[in-house]
Amino acid sequence: MAISMGVNVPAMGKLIHMAENGQAGTPEFGKLVKVTQSLGPVLTVLALAIMVLMIWKPGGGCGPLIRC
Numbered sequence: 001m002a003i004s005m006g007v008n009v010p011a012m013g014k015l016i017h018m019a020e021n022g023q024a025g026t027p028e029f030g031k032l033v034k035v036t037q038s039l040g041p042v043l044t045v046l047a048l049a050i051m052v053l054m055i056w057k058p059g060g061g062c063g064p065l066i067r068c
Helices: 002-020 027-056
Strands: none
Touching: 002 027
16 A cells, blocks of 8 residues: 555656646656556555455464355
8 A cells, every 4th residue: 555655646646747748758757657567567466465365364263165
């Protein structure tokens, strides 16, 4: 959540603002695009890991296959 809110959301806001103002060809725009493209898969894997752990519940004694 911290990565998303601290890095990805501000970068996307800057990208949208720069695209609206016609600054899509600048080096800063390219740098922001690279940041968002590299964080996309990372955030997806982290979210998937959280979902798997919420279903699996390691150490809880009750998993999806055991009725408690």
